[in-house]
Amino acid sequence: MAQNNHAFSFLKGKEFSRMGASWFASYWHYNHCNKNELSWQKCESVARRISYYNNTEQYHDDWRREIMKMDDSNLNTNEIGLTGAQVKALVSGISITAAPSSVTFSHVPPLNINFAQNTFTFHGIGQGLFYSGSIANGGFNFVYDCGSESPAMLRTITLPCADLDFVAISHFHDDHVNGLPALFRNHRVEKVFLPYFDAHTYRDVFIANLVVNGIDLSSAAFALLTRLYHCPVDADIPRLDFDLPEAVFVDKPGYPYSNNLWEFRFYNRRISDCDFQFIQHALNNLLNGQSIESYIRNRNNYDDLKKIFKRVFSNENLTSLVLLHWNKANASVKSLLTGDVRFDQNLSNRVVGDLGAYDEVILQIPHHGAKNEWDSVDQRILSRTTAEVISVGCSNPYHHPNFNKLTEYIQKGLFGKIQFVFENYDYSYHC
Ligand SMILES: [Zn+2]
Numbered sequence: 005m006a007q008n009n010h011a012f013s014f015l016k017g018k019e020f021s022r023m024g025a026s027w028f029a030s031y032w033h034y035n036h037c038n039k040n041e042l043s044w045q046k047c048e049s050v051a052r053r054i055s056y057y058n059n060t061e062q063y064h065d066d067w068r069r070e071i072m073k074m075d076d077s078n079l080n081t082n083e084i085g086l087t088g089a090q091v092k093a094l095v096s097g098i099s100i101t102a103a104p105s106s107v108t109f110s111h112v113p114p115l116n117i118n119f120a121q122n123t124f125t126f127h128g129i130g131q132g133l134f135y136s137g138s139i140a141n142g143g144f145n146f147v148y149d150c151g152s153e154s155p156a157m158l159r160t161i162t163l164p165c166a167d168l169d170f171v172a173i174s175h176f177h178d179d180h181v182n183g184l185p186a187l188f189r190n191h192r193v194e195k196v197f198l199p200y201f202d203a204h205t206y207r208d209v210f211i212a213n214l215v216v217n218g219i220d221l222s223s224a225a226f227a228l229l230t231r232l233y234h235c236p237v238d239a240d241i242p243r244l245d246f247d248l249p250e251a252v253f254v255d256k257p258g259y260p261y262s263n264n265l266w267e268f269r270f271y272n273r274r275i276s277d278c279d280f281q282f283i284q285h286a287l288n289n290l291l292n293g294q295s296i297e298s299y300i301r302n303r304n305n306y307d308d309l310k311k312i313f314k315r316v317f318s319n320e321n322l323t324s325l326v327l328l329h330w331n332k333a334n335a336s337v338k339s340l341l342t343g344d345v346r347f348d349q350n351l352s353n354r355v356v357g358d359l360g361a362y363d364e365v366i367l368q369i370p371h372h373g374a375k376n377e378w379d380s381v382d383q384r385i386l387s388r389t390t391a392e393v394i395s396v397g398c399s400n401p402y403h404h405p406n407f408n409k410l411t412e413y414i415q416k417g418l419f420g421k422i423q424f425v426f427e428n429y430d431y432s433y434h435c
């Protein structure tokens with residue numbers, strides 16, 4: 005089909021072309037986010053465009069999504085003088101007219117991509133981090149951090165699953181952990197991962213309750229599992245075969261927790277053997293035979309846990325447990341969760357070493373986009389991000405994310421990839 009330069013091949017592209025992408029972006033932003041956005045007035049036939057706009061409301065979210073996929077260079081040529089990056093910012097709900105001392109965000113629906121049965125969500129809890137994953141139609145579920153500066157936000161979120169196969173805790177700052185007691189009350193939690201926690205001490209193993217119809221765990225592997233780890237035999241749940249890790253030393257490279265469908269790798273910044281031993285020792289003393297899963301249920305225990313890490317680290321953010329996870333059957337997209345970590349060379353090298361040559365990365369920008377942590381992300385990781393997610397509060401007192409860094413990204417043309425997760429709006433994806 006012959007098309008002129010201004011026609012778009014997607015749904016209602018003809019109507020869209022009558023307004024133009026940049027005009028649409030500006031006017032949409034004006035209506036939904038910021039009345040100071042007035043670029044749309046700088047052109048002919050405003051009234052006609054507004055009438056097209058008003059008659060096509062049901063397509064607006066699709067069009068926003070289409071704009072995010074467009075090449076910046078195609079968006080650059082427009083009569084109202086916006087750059088491609090600015091057009092994308094506008095449809096993302098980010099005001100380009102903000103004073104340069106701060107960034108203003110607006111509450112706009114997230115732009116999601118749809119694939120299949122594995123769903124991952126950065127929950128919109130404001131300043132903090134709450135991430136959950138659901139694999140194989142809810143057969144396997146996990147959570148990475150659950151905290152918010154506005155705890156009331158957490159109460160509005162319910163996960164659809166009753167059981168969580170694991171909860172990983174990046175570090176013990178309130179905005180990452182204060183939702184955990186409620187989470188443990190509402191869900192049965194199989195396994196908890198902490199920074200610098202040597203799971204082998206407890207002869208514990210990650211039991212993947214991965215329910216996949218028709219696939220049974222081989223009897224040999226099952227026998228081994230019950231013998232080594234005394235896991236209850238549940239005849240009703242067919243379990244998928246998985247690799248049995250000897251141990252998980254989360255500060256060392258190459259100790260994956262994995263199953264045949266999904267792989268999880270944990271990383272911490274490398275510390276001295278002496279400090280590592282100290283943490284193990286102190287944790288053991290603290291738990292005194294109790295499992296970490298039960299100990300962590302009590303909010304009052306968090307201060308004691310914090311103290312252990314504070315003995316070793318001047319900055320608690322540096323203890324953050326990093327998690328890389330991916331679909332082993334389709335490993336082209338890997339998710340990198342970073343808590344509030346600051347990467348050092350060694351940590352970067354280990355993570356990069358686990359990325360394949362053609363992998364794309366969905367990256368949680370560390371520490372809500374704070375300058376030093378953002379700067380610490382290795383170019384080898386940044387160069388392959390397919391989405392960069394910043395979980396942040398709209399009006400947090402820390403001024404996350406850093407405005408200059410954000411501007412730098414806009415100028416580099418990387419802006420279209422950034423996803424903001426703030427109050428009430430999640431970012432979900434499937435891979
Ligand atoms: Zn923190």
Ligand SMILES: [Zn+2]
Nearest residue numbers: 177179344371
């Ligand atoms: Zn934080």
